[in-house]
Amino acid sequence: MSQTHQLSGYRIYWIVWSIxxxxxxxxxxxxxxxxxxALILVLLAGMLLKASLIGGYFMHLRFERANLIVIVAVGILATAGILFFLIAPDGLRVLNASQSVNLHVGGGR
Amino acid sequence: MSRTSKDLSIESVWRGGVSPFAVSWRKLMLWLFIITDGLLFAGLLAGYGFVRLASPQWPNRAEIFHLDFIALMTFILITSSATMATAVGAARQGRVQTAFRFVLLTILGGLGFLSCQAYEWSKLISEGARLSSNPWGVPLFSAAFFIITGFHGSHVLTGVIVLSVVAWRALRQRVSPEGVELAGLYWHFVDLVWVFIFTLFYLI
Incomplete structure (x- = not known):
């Protein structure tokens, strides 16, 4: 393999770095x-794009078998998503409860 | 009941002796470690999300952090990931000296990131931030900050140590391409986690 061809093999990493x-x-x-x-959704999309590029190209996941890709993607992203969306309503309930307590305390004075 | 060739094929794959994922056992073990370690950070960030949602107020990050400085830290980590990927590519092509040079650059990037993080921590501590209290009125803010960035920083430090061993072995011509690749896989994971911390903690 020529030196030029070897160097061109690294080019994809620096293109990903630029993106x-x-x-x-x-x-x-x-x-x-x-x-x-809307901006928060754009930021989350940017985060997932960056994660996909790092996972796909730097970690070579794009070139692995589909079953490994599924295990990693479901294992981390789906579990993290389920974890957050299961406890997020509780967070809002705690917020609403603390605000209603503050209202009652404020109203009693 | 007669079994089809597909059944036999699936059975032969899962009976052992072949690799269903077409990767070496070392790489598969590292991937499993990455998944479990990723879930550790997922738990920390989900907990942080819960605290954010449950708090009536949250400190303005732009008043506490210099986002330009955090951007510099992100730049350093992303660049170190690119140098590490280049080192892995060079090692695969048998160019050990090139791999060694790029691993050294990656180590420098890791040390630069850790220096920035040490500066950021010392700055916040000097302003009165502690694990259980801070001057910005929401104690859980500094708790989340120190725990999440602390866990990530410890991973970066571990990565620097692993890469130093790889560099030492490369210098003695005793490193295998897979050894460089596995070290790189861990380093990219550290970068991947920072992408989530940077967005969820510093930007949103």
Whole structure:
């Protein structure tokens, strides 16, 4: 294999690096503005894009068998998502309960 | 009942002696470790999300952190991931010296990141932030910060130690391409976790 061909084999990593940097700068710009629900969704999409690029190209997951990809993706992302969405309603309930207690305490004075 | 060739094929795969995932046992074990370690961070970040949702107020991150500095830390970690991927590519091609140089660059990136994190921690501690209290009125804010970034920092430190061993072995021409690849897999995982921490803790 020629030297030029060997070096071109690394090019994909630096292309991914460039995309990661561009996305990060974009997310930084959005992160310094007042966050709306739409902007938060864009930031989460940017986060998942960056995670996919790192997992797919740097960790070579894209070139592994589908069963390994599924185990990693379901194992981490789906479990994390289920974990968060199962406890998120409890967080909101705690918030509502503390706010209603504050209202009662404030009203009793 | 007669068994089809597909049944026999599936049975032969799971009986052992072949690799269903087409990776070596060392790589499969590391992937399983990465999944379980990823779930540790998923638990920490989900807990952080719960605390954020349950808190009536939360400190403004832009008043506490210099986001430019956090961006620099992110730049360092992403760049170190690219140098590590290049080292893995070089090792696969049998170019041990090139792999050694890029592993060294990755170690420098890791040390740079750890230095930045040490500076950030010392700055917050000097401002009065502790694990159970802080000047910004929400004690769980600093608890979440120190626990999440502390766990991540310990992973970066572990990665630097692992990479130093790989570099030492490469210098003595005793490193295998798979050894570099496995070290790289762990390093990229550390970068991957930072992507989530950076977005969920610092930006949102």
């Amino acid at each position: 990661l940097l561009i996305v990060t700068v974009g997310m930084m710009f959005l992160g310094t503005t007042a966050l709306t629900t």
